[in-house]
Amino acid sequence: MISVKDLHVTFNPGTPLERRALSGIDLTLNEGEFATVIGSNGAGKSTLLAAIAGDVVPRAGRIEIGGRDVTREAPAKRARRVARVFQDPLAGSCADLSIEGNLALAAMRGGKRGLRSALTAERRNELRERVAELGLNLENRMADRMGLLSGGQRQAVSLVMATLAKAEVLLLDEHTAALDPGMAEFVAEITQRLVTAHHLTTLMVTHSMRQALDLGTRTIMLHEGRIVLDIVGERRKNMTVDGLVEMFRRVRGGAELDDDSLRIG
Amino acid sequence: MSAIAFWGAVELGLVYGFVALGVFLAFRILDFPDLTVDGSFPLGAAVAAVAITAGWNPWLACLVAALGGAACGLVTAFLNVRFGILNLLASILTMIALFSVNLRIMGRPNMAVLNQDTVVTSFYDLGLADHLVRPLLLAILILITLLLLARFLGSDFGLAMRAAGANARMARANGVDVGGQIYVGMALSNALTGLGGALFAQVSGFADVTSGVGTIVVGLASVIVGETLLRSRSMLIALFSCVLGSVIYRVAVQLALSADLLYLNPSDLNLVTAVLVALALILPKLRAGKGAVR
Numbered sequence: 001m002i003s004v005k006d007l008h009v010t011f012n013p014g015t016p017l018e019r020r021a022l023s024g025i026d027l028t029l030n031e032g033e034f035a036t037v038i039g040s041n042g043a044g045k046s047t048l049l050a051a052i053a054g055d056v057v058p059r060a061g062r063i064e065i066g067g068r069d070v071t072r073e074a075p076a077k078r079a080r081r082v083a084r085v086f087q088d089p090l091a092g093s094c095a096d097l098s099i100e101g102n103l104a105l106a107a108m109r110g111g112k113r114g115l116r117s118a119l120t121a122e123r124r125n126e127l128r129e130r131v132a133e134l135g136l137n138l139e140n141r142m143a144d145r146m147g148l149l150s151g152g153q154r155q156a157v158s159l160v161m162a163t164l165a166k167a168e169v170l171l172l173d174e175h176t177a178a179l180d181p182g183m184a185e186f187v188a189e190i191t192q193r194l195v196t197a198h199h200l201t202t203l204m205v206t207h208s209m210r211q212a213l214d215l216g217t218r219t220i221m222l223h224e225g226r227i228v229l230d231i232v233g234e235r236r237k238n239m240t241v242d243g244l245v246e247m248f249r250r251v252r253g254g255a256e257l258d259d260d261s262l263r264i265g
Numbered sequence: 266m267s268a269i270a271f272w273g274a275v276e277l278g279l280v281y282g283f284v285a286l287g288v289f290l291a292f293r294i295l296d297f298p299d300l301t302v303d304g305s306f307p308l309g310a311a312v313a314a315v316a317i318t319a320g321w322n323p324w325l326a327c328l329v330a331a332l333g334g335a336a337c338g339l340v341t342a343f344l345n346v347r348f349g350i351l352n353l354l355a356s357i358l359t360m361i362a363l364f365s366v367n368l369r370i371m372g373r374p375n376m377a378v379l380n381q382d383t384v385v386t387s388f389y390d391l392g393l394a395d396h397l398v399r400p401l402l403l404a405i406l407i408l409i410t411l412l413l414l415a416r417f418l419g420s421d422f423g424l425a426m427r428a429a430g431a432n433a434r435m436a437r438a439n440g441v442d443v444g445g446q447i448y449v450g451m452a453l454s455n456a457l458t459g460l461g462g463a464l465f466a467q468v469s470g471f472a473d474v475t476s477g478v479g480t481i482v483v484g485l486a487s488v489i490v491g492e493t494l495l496r497s498r499s500m501l502i503a504l505f506s507c508v509l510g511s512v513i514y515r516v517a518v519q520l521a522l523s524a525d526l527l528y529l530n531p532s533d534l535n536l537v538t539a540v541l542v543a544l545a546l547i548l549p550k551l552r553a554g555k556g557a558v559r
Contacts, residue, residue, distance in 0.1 A: 053438070079440030092438070094431040097424070098498070105424050109439045113421040145498065161439075 007061035034216035080110025095147030106161035152183030278512030283461030288484030304363025309462025314472035334459020338451035487511035
């Protein structure tokens with residue numbers, strides 16, 4: 001469970017470059033809830049995720065993860081409760097480490113790292129099984145450098161990495177945006193599968209309206225640092241991509257949809 | 266080149282093999298360009314020379330020298346992690362300061378460690394020639410170090426260190442305390458260098474405050490030469506290649522200096538070093554250029 005109360009984030013406060021990225025976000029995700037987040041560029045989607053992960057320090061407000069106030073906790077310390085997959089496939093893993101090395105590293109997220117060998121035969125087998133579930137035939141390439149994989153393969157492995165150790169919340173920051181359509185579809189599918197299987201509380205930022213409605217159980221729209229739409233259950237089921245686009249147009253004051261910022265498909 | 270000159274070069278290569286391992290740890294694992302070694306190497310030598318002359322057990326002297334080296338690394342890491350001073354600059358500050366510290370430790374610019382009990386003396390009466398005993402002992406010591414280091418880097422903690430150097434953001438997202446890893450890695454790197462300095466003082470018979478100049482270049486040259494010769498995804502082989510690089514470098518220098526045709530003399534050492542390092546840096550580029558995928 002995660003709860004965000006009256007969260008304010010301002011970049012470069014007190015300078016000519018001052019920008020209010022989040023202006024009073026209130027959001028509670030119950031355990032196992034999977035929310036998708038949409039909004040135009042600069043709406044504060046990524047900032048919200050960064051604040052929850054601890055990369056950005058809020059000006060005001062409170063963030064609780066699993067009932068614990070983590071507002072001032074450093075990202076590395078918070079990592080025991082927060083799992084993440086980044087937009088850039090290169091950002092979420094180490095290119096020079098092997099696939100199994102990356103996985104072994106992620107498996108110890110939040111744990112005490114000692115001098116025990118990171119790749120015991122037992123752990124190797126566990127990791128191999130988890131990778132085999134992806135169906136990408138990567139289980140036979142466990143010793144290969146991560147850098148040899150394609151962007152999509154890396155994101156798929158990153159998702160496995162994020163789900164190896166327990167987490168109170170999974171943060172996905174446009175993790176399919178840098179992939180070609182086919183691979184994006186595949187990674188979205190794995191996302192749904194893993195989140196359901198591990199019963200993960202998830203917050204996923206996406207640019208795709210279709211993905212925002214197809215995946216998860218709840219959809220949130222941000223605009224200028226505020227939540228302007230929050231739909232679940234029946235209302236969400238009845239919502240169409242066109243309806244969402246219409247909503248989007250309305251909050252933006254009737255302005256035409258910017259093709260760069262959103263994909264309808 | 267005579268056999269004695271050859272084994273002398275191997276011996277020196279093995280001593281600097283410890284430096285190469287330290288430099289590998291800082292540059293390749295932590296991605297921390299660390300010049301502290303120019304100060305921690307003579308520090309190790311100075312500490313060992315003073316301790317041994319005072320009648321200490323030479324192994325204990327080595328241990329203290331390694332701890333001294335670790336302390337140097339911690340100072341650099343502290344300046345960088347705690348105060349955000351640029352890594353290269355932080356290491357230069359420590360290096361400069363160590364010149365004075367080393368003079369204080371010895372109380373003079375250089376001192377001899379002759380006719381003292383060193384780590385090698387007890388092995389001299391095994392029946393082997395002296396010029397073979399030294400490289401043999403050093404080879405065993407560095408082999409042990411290498412195995413321990415490979416095991417360390419293959420542990421959960423070591424893996425976190427590699428991630429901290431390769432992708433700090435990813436490491437943090439996985440709960441790795443990147444600053445803490447820099448402290449440990451820099452301490453370990455300079456402990457190895459300090460140990461190298463302590464062994465240098467004992468096999469060469471002297472410690473000198475100026476002996477640290479260019480240590481980093483030699484260490485880096487060894488790492489690069491090793492990487493050029495042996496490419497492997499095995500950490501053990503990567504570490505071994507550093508030591509091999511260090512030995513080959515020393516033998517190459519010895520060859521260059523002893524070939525009368527080249528009209529070189531010992532004072533040309535720095536020039537030869539610079540040319541060798543430049544070559545070692547250029548060769549992989551040429552090789553990659555042929556593959557045309559870059």
